[in-house]
Amino acid sequence: MSQRLLMIEDDERLAQMVAQYLQASGFEVAHAGSGRAGLDRLQDAVPAIDLVILDLMLPDIDGLEVCRRIRAQPGAAGSLPVLMLTAKGDPMDRVIGLEIGADDYLPKPFEPRELLARVRALLRRRSAPAADAPASRLRFGSLEIDRDARQVRLGERVCTLTAYQFDLLLALAERAGRVLTRDQIMEAVRGRELEAFDRSIDVHVGRIRAEIEADPKNPKRILTVRGVGYVFAKQQD
Structure with missing residues (x-):
């Protein structure tokens, strides 16, 4: 169809x-x-x-x-x-x-x-089907990312993310502990390099933080590495 x-x-x-x-x-x-x-x-x-x-x-x-x-x-x-x-x-x-x-x-x-x-x-x-991985779900404390259902839960609450934001979060979580530049994130999610003026990664990260962080202004899960990019924390509550 x-x-x-x-x-x-x-x-x-x-x-x-x-x-x-x-x-x-x-x-x-x-x-x-x-x-x-x-x-x-x-x-x-x-x-x-x-x-x-x-x-x-x-x-x-x-x-x-x-x-x-x-x-x-x-x-x-x-x-x-x-x-x-x-x-x-x-x-x-x-x-x-x-x-x-x-x-x-x-x-x-x-x-x-x-x-x-x-x-x-x-x-x-x-x-897209779930990426090849040993488990369909990633868990970081109370945060659960379900590849198959394309769903994110924080405790009992289902987080509201767009398809793009889900893929961005998944790309970071699959590389937990690794610092990624904005170019690397964009390449992983969209498959093409980030344009120099494009602030979309920062915007989407902000929206994801609003869903998964207890205090989006003081994030504990997605951390900013100044002058470089972002890193998803391995150890979380």
Whole structure:
């Protein structure tokens, strides 16, 4: 069965061009021209949508609010991969998108081939089987990372992470005690080197800390190594 994408974009010409390109690559593509219409499509879609391509600038509800509402949904609906399209050149617009839960971003104008590559990468991460490992679960004190279920628990509480954030946390945890640069983390998670201006790793680490740390401002699990990157602590409470 073809994977189903929803493009929330008010530029009809761009949406049509992108839809044709993605359909030629084997995807089913639905289109919504506003934020509200996109949210309604997500709620009514049968079978469910596999990924959302979301424009930042929409005529009614902006893309940031749409993303917030997607992330507020319970269960699998709330972890739906979201690729945000940004027309503005300020990297802070991209950072804000990642802070509120987008998995990736692509600035306009973009090459359709790059969009296709980003979409495929996000879908692979969502559906990838567990990595070869002696155990399906990693445990660090009260923190449990379940590869098979792609779920993180802190005690009895299920942590709310996007697919990208789960992969980032897993990459750090599998290398517990090893200091990783931002480039190494990005390569492990996304499979390509980190762009010099890209602060997405820092943003995602901040969101992960908010879920797994007792005090995100004084982290004990994911530690910052100044001037280098991050390290996941082996010994935890």
